[in-house]
Amino acid sequence: MRRKLMGGLIAATLTFALAACGSPPANSGAPAPTPTSDAATPAGSTEDGRIKPANVRIPKISAESTLVEAGLDNNKSIVVPPVDQPMQAAWYKYSQVPGDAGPSILLGHVDGNKKPGIFYKLHELKVGDEIFVKRKDGKELRFVTTRTEQVPKEQLPEQAIYGETPESELRLITCGGVFDKAAHSYKDNVIVYAKLAA
Template identity: 35%
Template sequence: MAAQQPPGTAPAPRPLGRAMLWPAAAVALGFLLVYNSLGTSSPSEDKPLAPVVSAPATPRASVSAAPSASAAPRPSASAADPALPRSAPKRLSIAEIAVNAPFTQLSIGPSGQLNAPPADDANLVGWFQGGATPGERGTSVVAGHLDTKTGPAVFLLLGALKPGNMVDITREDGIVARFKVDSVETFSKARFPNERVYADTPSPQLRLITCGGKYDKEAKDYKDNVVVFAHLDSAKRVA
């Protein structure tokens, strides 16, 4: 993936296998974009099979830091304050496109790059653990592959979602956070609206991201990103 580096380092975009590279500094409101696909072996002539995914950059510490032990988390969502306390996601379910997938956490590796979800598991989504957890106040970012070397992957049909569709995320604390889709949009990677997608928000928001558009065989990359914008609609405890 071509992108920039975290705050405090000089920008030095370059391709690096299956890792994702990060922006040089956070935008004024929050996250930045990492929007190119993973570099892998060439796809077949008839069908692109390289794994593709998009994910966020490292957010500012003030945006992404987990609450301190002394903080008083809210026990559940309410009409007055829908935000949930911090809790990592376990499973993603989207009935309209038959998604039922476990999560893996995405983190910054020793090289300063955020590792992508494993390309050998087509039914796996990644959550950037440095950002908001799903249901927590702020923007939570979930990335998934469109396809892999072996065929279609978990977010193959992400672009088919419609406003009003529901996205359920089961969290480690036993709460299912239900998000309602606001819009589904496709952006050129060359003109990606970083601030709009990754900006910090005062309410719980969700972004689901994958690659889309035409496949560029020379660049071994899709030209666009598909982004689902959603907000926390309700929450219930199941365990």
Template identity: 45%
Template sequence: MTSRITNRRGVLIALVVAVLAALAVLALTFGGGPGSDTAQPPPAQPVAVVPAPQAGGQDAAAALPKSEPVSIDIPKIGAHSSLVPLGLNPDNTVQVPPVTTPLQAGWYTYAPTPGETGPAVVLGHVDGNHQKGIFFRLKELAPGDRVSIARKDGTTVVFEVTKVHQVPKKDFEAEGVYDDTAGPELRLITCGGVFDRNAHNYVDNIVVYARLVQA
């Protein structure tokens, strides 16, 4: 695998592959995967990535200045969590929320912050440590559902879900999850689908797309 990618879309694809692979393997290590309590696979091998640049857009009037998110609230699925920053490890791999606390969600610091123009990114476990994760019910969201994110500047931004897609990981590149957007948007990502015990990974990703409707 190459360790440096110059194409922006390639950077973002590498990011999600690295993060979701880490989430799935950690879930297996600590949670055993569906139907198992004892599986202990080898740890994931490091996957090199590089930070994604800030996205640009045309709809500046709808966007807010940069401000770190501090918590997320999704009433439809009973998901409430503080948000920890997810950057890069010293070996240049992407950090993930602690699998020992699977109800913890995190935001990727090299993407736009929620409310800025572009796709903000929040990641969470589907399960881990023998527990359901913060995004265990993410696939239940539907267009029109609301996601609220409180920001450090005291504002709360509200996003409306536009699409929920379960996509095979092998087709993720064509999904366009991290493509530039004209206005502020949000992506919620976790693992999903069937758990492949041979590959030690979920075969699909659950991706929620949402757009800013209130700031």
């Protein structure tokens, strides 16, 4: 029941979250997403005792960030990190925790305020590249990239992103492609898939 609930929450909200990733130029006048009390909590484990992720590190693209929790706002949309903090990555708290069976979803901006974001070079990851996630208990997990894809936002492969998997996996997601000035958003999403290394 819990896994079905998680999948439903992700399905209902993920498209909006990915549409909001990336950012318009600093002088565009578009408002940054506003975090809520659901966006980050200091506790080291979830209500059911799962150990939360604390940090993500991707050596190939020299990316490293703490992980804040991305929760839901009053409209049931994912609260992404504000665009004036483009180097901040987030873990979607209704996905799995890294290390447990199923996909754990990490979100990050491609840019913000005319500066590169934490996932600016995410599209460069290839099969076999390493991604490290450190948990609140201090344990670091090593994941290996299995594929990278760029897709139009209206063709987001939701089942591939949030569908159940027998192994612990990651989905790292940011924006990509052409920037749509009218919509204040990029037209595509870049998605990296990775599996926990043995």
